[in-house]
Amino acid sequence: MRIKKIKLKNYRNYNDIELNFNDNLNIIIGDNAQGKTNLLESIYVLAVTKSFLSISDKNLIKFNNKFAIIKGFLECKNNNISLDILFNESRKIVKINGKEIKKLSDYISVMNVVIFNADSIRIFKESPNLRRKYFNIQISQINRSYLKILNDYNIVLRQRNEFLKIMNINKDSDISYLEVLNNKYADLSVQIWKYRKKYIDDINNYLDDMFYSITNINGLKLNYVSNITANGNDDIKNLLLEKIKNNFSKELQYKMTLIGPNRDDFYFSLNNKNLSLFGSQGQIRSSVLALKLAEVKLFTNIVEDSPILLLDDIFSELDINKRNNILKYLNKNVQTIITTTDIENINENIRKKANVYKIKDGKLFPGK
Numbered sequence: 001m002r003i004k005k006i007k008l009k010n011y012r013n014y015n016d017i018e019l020n021f022n023d024n025l026n027i028i029i030g031d032n033a034q035g036k037t038n039l040l041e042s043i044y045v046l047a048v049t050k051s052f053l054s055i056s057d058k059n060l061i062k063f064n065n066k067f068a069i070i071k072g073f074l075e076c077k078n079n080n081i082s083l084d085i086l087f088n089e090s091r092k093i094v095k096i097n098g099k100e101i102k103k104l105s106d107y108i109s110v111m112n113v114v115i116f117n118a119d120s121i122r123i124f125k126e127s128p129n130l131r132r133k134y135f136n137i138q139i140s141q142i143n144r145s146y147l148k149i150l151n152d153y154n155i156v157l158r159q160r161n162e163f164l165k166i167m168n169i170n171k172d173s174d175i176s177y178l179e180v181l182n183n184k185y186a187d188l189s190v191q192i193w194k195y196r197k198k199y200i201d202d203i204n205n206y207l208d209d210m211f212y213s214i215t216n217i218n219g220l221k222l223n224y225v226s227n228i229t230a231n232g233n234d235d236i237k238n239l240l241l242e243k244i245k246n247n248f249s250k251e252l253q254y255k256m257t258l259i260g261p262n263r264d265d266f267y268f269s270l271n272n273k274n275l276s277l278f279g280s281q282g283q284i285r286s287s288v289l290a291l292k293l294a295e296v297k298l299f300t301n302i303v304e305d306s307p308i309l310l311l312d313d314i315f316s317e318l319d320i321n322k323r324n325n326i327l328k329y330l331n332k333n334v335q336t337i338i339t340t341t342d343i344e345n346i347n348e349n350i351r352k353k354a355n356v357y358k359i360k361d362g363k364l365f366p367g368k
C-alpha cells in the first residue's frame with residue numbers, strides 16, 4: 001500500500017500542513033527539533049491510533065490547542081481508503097472513508113506501517129515489557145483476532161491478580177473461583193503463545209537474509225522465551241495449569257500472576273551469542289533494521305500488500321558500507337519515508353529519484 005497524502009492540523013509542532021508522497025522513496029531533511037520525528041510519528045499514529053510506547057495521546061495535540069487531526073489517503077491493492085483521526089482532550093475518534101469506527105481493533109489492521117526510530121533500539125535494550133508491547137502491536141497489525149484475545153487476557157489477568165490480593169488477606173476465599181479464572185487464563189495464554197511463536201518463527205524465515213543484506217554477515221536470530229518450554233505436541237494448557245498450581249504459594253505471597261505471556265521475553269542472537277548482553281551499538285542497530293525489513297517481507301506476504309516503511313534517522317552509528325547497503329535495498333517495491341539531518345548521507349543517484357522535502361520549524365519546503 002502507499003500513502004498518497006497526509007494532512008495535519010494542530011499536530012505537535014505543525015499548524016496546518018498537507019504533504020504528498022511518491023510511491024517509492026521520500027526523504028525529509030531537517031535540522032534537529034524541526035519536526036522530522038513528529039511527521040513520521042503522525043503517519044504511525046494514523047495506522048495504529050497511538051504514538052510509540054508510553055506517549056499519551058494528549059501530547060500529540062499542539063501546545064495550547066484543544067484538538068489535533070490527522071487525515072491520510074491510502075492507495076491499497078484493491079481500493080483507495082481515507083483515514084481520519086481526531087484527538088481532543090478527552091477522547092479520539094477514528095474514521096474509515098468518513099465513517100466512524102467504534103472498535104479500534106477494526107481500524108488498526110487497515111493501514112500497515114513498519115517504523116524504525118529511537119524507540120526501536122530502546123525496545124531491545126530496556127525492560128521486557130517494552131518488547132511485549134512492541135510485538136503485540138506488530139502481531140495485531142496482521143491478525144485482527146490477536147488484539148481481541150489480548151484484551152480478554154488482560155481482563156482475566158487483572159481479575160486474577162485482584163483475587164490473589166483478596167486471598168492473601170482472607171485465607172477462606174473461594175478457591176473454586178480461582179480455578180475458574182485459572183482455566184480461562186490458561187486458554188487465553190495458550191492462544192497468545194501460539195500467535196507469538198508463529199510470528200517469531202515467520203520473522204526468522206527472513207531475518208538472517210535481511211541482516212546479511214545490511215552487514216554481509218550471517219547468523220542473526222530472534223529468540224522467544226516463555227515460562228513454558230513445550231516440545232511439539234505437548235499439551236501446553238495442562239503444563240501451564242500444573243505450573244500455576246506448583247507456584248500457588250509464591251503467587252499468593254507476591255499477590256500477582258507470575259506465570260504466563262505476561263512474563264515473555266524476546267532477544268536477538270548472533271551466532272548464538274545474546275546481543276542484549278554482548279552486542280555493540282552498531283550490531284543492535286543493524287539487527288533492529290534487519291527486523292524491520294523482515295517485517296516488511298512478512299507483512300507483504302500475509303496481507304498481500306506491502307506496508308509503508310518509516311525510517312527515522314537510521315544513519316547514525318552505521319558505517320558507510322551499511323548505509324549504502326540499506327539504501328540499495330530500499331530502492332525496491334516498498335514505499336519508504338526516511339528522515340535525515342544531512343542529505344549527504346544519501347547517495348546522489350538515489351536522491352535524484354526520490355521525493356525530497358526540507359522541514360524547518362514545522363513548515364515544509366520542496367527539497368533537492
Ligand SMILES: Nc1ncnc2c1ncn2[C@@H]1O[C@H](COP(=O)(O)OP(=O)(O)OP(=O)(O)O)[C@@H](O)[C@H]1O
Binds near residue numbers: 013014037060341
Ligand atoms: N505537542 C506539541 N506541541 C508543540 N510542539 C511540540 C509538541 N510536541 C513536540 N513539539 C516540538 O516539536 C519540535 C520538533 O520535534 P521532532 O522530534 O519532530 O524534531 P526532529 O526534527 O525529529 O529533531 P531531531 O533531529 O533532534 O530528532 C520540538 O521542538 C518539540 O519541542
Ligand SMILES: [Mg+2]
Binds near residue numbers: 036037038312313
Ligand atoms: Mg527526531
